[in-house]
Amino acid sequence: xxxxxxxxxxxxxxxxxxxxxxxxxxxxxxxxxxxxxxxxxxxxxxxxxxxxxxxxxxxxxxxxxxxxxxxxxxxxxxxxxxxxxxxxxxxxxxxxxxxxxxxxxxxxxxxxxxxxxxxxxxxxxxxxxxxxxxxxxxx
Numbered sequence: 001x002x003x004x005x006x007x008x009x010x011x012x013x014x015x016x017x018x019x020x021x022x023x024x025x026x027x028x029x030x031x032x033x034x035x036x037x038x039x040x041x042x043x044x045x046x047x048x049x050x051x052x053x054x055x056x057x058x059x060x061x062x063x064x065x066x067x068x069x070x071x072x073x074x075x076x077x078x079x080x081x082x083x084x085x086x087x088x089x090x091x092x093x094x095x096x097x098x099x100x101x102x103x104x105x106x107x108x109x110x111x112x113x114x115x116x117x118x119x120x121x122x123x124x125x126x127x128x129x130x131x132x133x134x135x136x137x138x139x
Contacts, residue, residue: 015052016086023055023098027085027117040081040125046073049115049128052087057113057132060096066103071110071137072131083120087128089113099134108135 012032017024018082027033027040027048035041050073057068093101102109110133117126 006020009038013048015055018055018059020059021056021060021093022088023052023069024089025052025087026056027087029082029084037080038082040076040085042077042126044103045077045081045117045126046128048085048087049073049089049117049126049131052089053113053115053128053130054132056089056091057134060091060099061134062102065136067120067137069133071133072129074129075126077126078124081117081125082120083115083126085117085119087117089115099126103134105134108133109136110134 012028013024014028015023025048029040029046033040050070054070056066066075095111099109099111108129112129112131115128115130116124116137117128119125119132
C-alpha cells in the first residue's frame with residue numbers, strides 16, 4: 001500500500017485487518033509521526049483515521065469498482081497519544097445496505113464514515129468523521 005499511496009509512506013502505516021466491513025491500521029510511534037512535544041502529531045492521527053476509513057469503504061465496494069473521494073475530514077482530539085496507535089473503521093450492515101441501494105439507483109453516493117484512533121492502552125485519542133463521495137466507474 002505504501003507504493004500505491006506514496007503520501008502515506010513516511011508514516012509507515014500498517015494494515016493489520018481488512019474484512020468486508022472493517023479495517024484496522026497501525027500508526028507506529030516513530031520520530032516522523034511525533035510533534036514538538038514528543039506525542040503523536042495531529043496530522044499523523046488524521047492520516048491513519050482517513051486511511052482506515054477509506055480502506056473500509058473500498059472493502060465494502062470491492063477495490064477497483066468505484067471512484068472514492070474524501071470531501072470532508074472532521075477530527076476531534078480527545079487526549080494526547082503517547083504510544084503507537086490503531087485507527088479503526090467499521091461500516092454497519094445498515095450503512096452498507098444504504099450505500100449499495102444509493103449506488104444501485106444513482107451510481108453515486110455521499111456518506112459519513114467514522115474512524116476511531118486508539119492508543120496502546122485501548123483509550124480513544126481521536127475520532128474522525130469522514131465524508132466520502134463514491135461513484136461507480138461503470139456509471
